[in-house]
Amino acid sequence: xxxxxxxxxxxxxxxxxxxxxxxxxxxxxxxNLRLGNKNHLKYAIKNKRFQFYNFDLMNFNKLHKLFKKEKxxxxxxxxxxxxIQAGFNEVKIDLNNTFYSTFNIxxxxxxxxxxxIMFASSSAIYGDLDKKLSEIVGPLLPISNYGAAKLSSExxxxxxxxxxxxxxxxxxxxxxxxxxxxxxxxxDFLYKLSSSPSELLVLGDGKQEKPYLYIDDLLNAxxxxxxxxxxxxxxxxxxxxSSTTVEFIAETTIAxxxxxxxxxxxxxxxKGWIGDVPKFxxxxxxxxxxxxxPTLTSNDAVLLSIQxxxxxxx
Amino acid sequence: xxxxxxxxxxxxxxxxxxxxxxxxxxxxxxxNLRLGNKNHLKYAIKNKRFQFYNFDLMNFNKLHKLFKKEKxxxxxxxxxxxxIQAGFNEVKIDLNNTFYSTFNIxxxxxxxxxxxIMFASSSAIYGDLDKKLSEIVGPLLPISNYGAAKLSSExxxxxxxxxxxxxxxxxxxxxxxxxxxxxxxxxDFLYKLSSSPSELLVLGDGKQEKPYLYIDDLLNAxxxxxxxxxxxxxxxxxxxxSSTTVEFIAETTIAxxxxxxxxxxxxxxxKGWIGDVPKFxxxxxxxxxxxxxPTLTSNDAVLLSIQxxxxxxx
Numbered sequence: 013x014x015x016x017x018x019x020x021x022x023x024x025x026x027x028x029x030x031x032x033x034x035x036x037x038x039x040x041x042x043x044n045l046r047l048g049n050k051n052h053l054k055y056a057i058k059n060k061r062f063q064f065y066n067f068d069l070m071n072f073n074k075l076h077k078l079f080k081k082e083k084x085x086x087x088x089x090x091x092x093x094x095x096i097q098a099g100f101n102e103v104k105i106d107l108n109n110t111f112y113s114t115f116n117i118x119x120x121x122x123x124x125x126x127x128x129i130m131f132a133s134s135s136a137i138y139g140d141l142d143k144k145l146s147e148i149v150g151p152l153l154p155i156s157n158y159g160a161a162k163l164s165s166e167x168x169x170x171x172x173x174x175x176x177x178x179x180x181x182x183x184x185x186x187x188x189x190x191x192x193x194x195x196x197x198x199x200d201f202l203y204k205l206s207s208s209p210s211e212l213l214v215l216g217d218g219k220q221e222k223p224y225l226y227i228d229d230l231l232n233a234x235x236x237x238x239x240x241x242x243x244x245x246x247x248x249x250x251x252x253x254s255s256t257t258v259e260f261i262a263e264t265t266i267a268x269x270x271x272x273x274x275x276x277x278x279x280x281x282x283k284g285w286i287g288d289v290p291k292f293x294x295x296x297x298x299x300x301x302x303x304x305x306p307t308l309t310s311n312d313a314v315l316l317s318i319q320x321x322x323x324x325x326x
Numbered sequence: 327x328x329x330x331x332x333x334x335x336x337x338x339x340x341x342x343x344x345x346x347x348x349x350x351x352x353x354x355x356x357x358n359l360r361l362g363n364k365n366h367l368k369y370a371i372k373n374k375r376f377q378f379y380n381f382d383l384m385n386f387n388k389l390h391k392l393f394k395k396e397k398x399x400x401x402x403x404x405x406x407x408x409x410i411q412a413g414f415n416e417v418k419i420d421l422n423n424t425f426y427s428t429f430n431i432x433x434x435x436x437x438x439x440x441x442x443i444m445f446a447s448s449s450a451i452y453g454d455l456d457k458k459l460s461e462i463v464g465p466l467l468p469i470s471n472y473g474a475a476k477l478s479s480e481x482x483x484x485x486x487x488x489x490x491x492x493x494x495x496x497x498x499x500x501x502x503x504x505x506x507x508x509x510x511x512x513x514d515f516l517y518k519l520s521s522s523p524s525e526l527l528v529l530g531d532g533k534q535e536k537p538y539l540y541i542d543d544l545l546n547a548x549x550x551x552x553x554x555x556x557x558x559x560x561x562x563x564x565x566x567x568s569s570t571t572v573e574f575i576a577e578t579t580i581a582x583x584x585x586x587x588x589x590x591x592x593x594x595x596x597k598g599w600i601g602d603v604p605k606f607x608x609x610x611x612x613x614x615x616x617x618x619x620p621t622l623t624s625n626d627a628v629l630l631s632i633q634x635x636x637x638x639x640x
Contacts, residue, residue, distance in 0.1 A: 100489055103436075107429065111478070115421065122417075139484060150464035151561055154481050155488035164425070164478030167468050170453060174469035175414055175600050247465055286489050 014038040016084045018069060018117065019091030020056075021048025023194045024132065024185075024227065028088060029056050031231045037061070040082055042075070044068040046109070047094055052192045069113035072120075079124040086128035089117050092162070094195045096136070099157035100286050110161035118172045129169065130181040130238055135251070135292055137163040137184065146295035147184070147247045156287030173245050181238050186251040186294060189317035190227030191324040197258060198317055201265040202325070211275040212266065216284035218259035218276070221291050223252045226313035229306040233299060240302050251294035254310040258284065261314055268318045328352040330398045332383060332431065333405030334370075335362025337508045338446065338499075338541065342402060343370050345545045351375070354396055356389070358382040360423070361408055366506045383427035386434075393438040400442035403431050406476070408509045410450070413471035414600050424475035432486045443483065444495040444552055449565070449606055451477040451498065460609035461498070461561045470601030487559050495552050500565035500608060503631035504541030505638040511572060512631055515579040516639070525589040526580065530598035532573035532590070535605050537566045540627035543620040550618050565608035568624040572598065575628055582632045 015032060019025045020041030025048065032039050038061045041053065045066055056062045067074050069091055093099060093109040114131070121129065136159030137152055138145050154160045169180045193199040204212055233250045241248070259276075266274050283290050308316065329346060333339045334355030339362065346353050352375045355367065359380055370376045381388050383405055407413060407423040428445070435443065450473030451466055452459050468474045483494045507513040518526055547564045555562070573590075580588050597604050622630065 103433065119417065137481075139488075148464045150462045150466065152464065152466055152481070153484040153488075153559060155485055157482075157485055157489070160478075160481040160485040163481040164474075167451075167466065167474040167477040167481075168471075170467040171469055171471055171474040171601075174453075174467075175471070245467060287485075 013085040014040065014082060016082070016087045017041045018087070018089045018113070019043055019048060021045055021050055021052055022090060022094065023052070023190065023192050024188055024230065025090045026052035026056070026192055027190065027227050027231060028090070028234065029053065029062070031235070033059050033061060039063070040078070040084070041065065042067060042069065042078070043091065047194050049192070049194060069116050070108055072116050075116055076120050076123065079120040079126065083124070084126050086130070087117060087121060087126060088130045089114060090132040092132070093158065096156050096158040096287055097285050103157050106157040106161040110158055111164045114165035115168055118168055121178065122172065122176050127178050129178065130183065130234065131165065131169055133166055133182050133184045134159065134162045135184055135186050135294065136289065137166065138292065140289045144293045144295045145249065147249055147298055155289065158287070170245060180245050181241065182245065182247045183234060183237060184247070184249045185230065186223045186225050188227055188230050189224045189313050191317065191320035193321055197261055198265065198314070198321060201262060202321065205265065205269055205271060205274070210273065211277050212262055214258060214262050214276055214278050216258060216278065216280050216288070216290070217282060218257060218262065218278050219282070220258045220284055220288065221255045223255045223294060224310045224313045225250065225252050225306060226308045226316060229308060229313070233304050236302055236304050237299065248299050249294040249296055250299060251296050252306045252310050252313070253296060255293070256310040256314050260311060264315055265318050268322060327399040328354065328396060330396070330401045331355045332401070332403045332427070333357055333362060335359055335364055335366055336404060336408065337366070337504070337506050338502055338544065339404045340366035340370070340506055341504065341541050341545060342404070342548065343367065343376070345549070347373050347375060353377070354392070354398070355379065356381060356383065356392070357405065361508050363506070363508060383430050384422055386430050389430055390434050390437065393434040393440065397438070398440050400444070401431060401435060401440060402444045403428060404446040406446070407472060410470050410472040410601055411599050417471050420471040420475040424472055425478045428479035429482055432482055435492065436486065436490045441492050443492065444497065444548065445479065445483055447480055447496050447498045448473065448476045449498055449500050449608065450603065451480060452606065454603045458607050458609045459563065461563055461612055469603065472601070484559060494559050495555065496559065496561045497548060497551060498561070498563045499544065501536050501538045502541055502544050503538045503627050505631065505634040507635055511575055512579065512628070512635060515576060516635065519579065519583055519585060519588070524587065525591050526576055528572060528576050528590055528592050530572060530592065530594050530602070530604070531596060532571060532576065532592050533596070534572045534598055534602065535569045537569045537608060538624045538627045539564065539566050539620060540622045540630060543622060543627070547613060547618050550616055551613065554616050562613050563608040563610055564613060565610050566620045566624050566627070567610060569607070570624040570628050574625060578629055579632050582636060
């Protein structure tokens, strides 16, 4: 199959590309390299079944030309503004990079009769609901422009599937960790600790507690769901039932870097930042019924991610 | 209070304006007159507390200037593409008129510190769910670009409320009927029957069955909810528990026009058109707890609407 992967130079995208290539697929990647990093594609670019295009999905004409030329069998749409905090100050970042990019992808799929899309959605679409999050809970009240743009994307994908005979796999990712990080709490801590400070500033009280999934477990889930689930719209939470505190991540990062005498300083309240959902728990019954189980707990995923990312950066 | 009503020249908007003016409010209306009709404001324009602006909400600069000048206390945001069928052929109609208009309103509210918004949402955000629709059911899978754009609007309103300290009343309207119709099934039938045909073509098998609410009942609900419900985000279904078939509407329209020998011809299957939700039932427990009850059943609302609209057009 010939596949388009958007945001393929990002953390998750680059691993997905490696895995699709090793499965024998033909892969075309589009990335504007705003948050992505071309070094993450160093294995992919050696492969004859891989092509890379550097442009922005807001450029509809370029995207449409690519669709006409390449005749994709399916799109894996991961491109988004993954820097959720940035969206608070500049609301158009997510409007354009997270939502409008999806709208343009869908429009090109419609015009070029591409019928299948895997969409990287997010736990952020649920907002700060005080209950276990199954795929059918509501109301959906996101509290970040990122979450709003992901939910808006889901809404349009749903309509396009119904109106224009498409099929979608809407996968709601939790926090995903591993190596080649471009954003997120581990990336932030590694950056802050790279300049040999005497303290590590943590946003929030450190008690924020979320499930972290290891990238390899995520990839297995994606492949399994796309293979096994065949409704017109397939919505799945992907996650672990265990969770990890920010405090654990801070302490583990310092320990793995073998730094001594670093004081951890907590700043702010329960939320790390505006738009942050301090605690959430996915109900993963639906994906478990497909026979998928994560191999790593949340804490083990975080630990392995810190170790592999330190190794990758050296 | 000084209020901005968007889409105020439309069916619901014009009635809302009349009712707000009679409550003593100062009202500024913005409408691009794409689907709205300035004749609907013939009472309002005689009132010194009323101002009308004819421009499109896509024009951010004009909108922003108006916000700066008028210093609104609250926005009633009703502007949208109410022609749901049109959105199937041209997906940008709802993207611009239904979604982007909301985004621009929110951006202007943020910049000008306007903190309150009543948003005219829709049953269309639920899609074709096979269950009674309470405010907390999911998944939300709209099947029209209109529904997708309304859900996207809700998502952004939710985020703006959380991030920028706003308060919202998100009211999910059912089919609303009355006089000054600009769209919808009664409007369609009256238009088709105005040229003295021998038959009335009905889209679908006539068995589509939906709750129709009379405009006066809707207005009472809006005022009550805005007055009595004071969460940061107040989501309410507004509707009747009874419902009406399209067949009933066709027969009643012909009878009220006193037309003889009109054959009703049904075309197509269960759905009237792509994007149509053929049957849905609102759970209205939440609004009933506020003490609101509709005064008319769905059938009575439809009958009165046909009678009053015929009178209004003559």
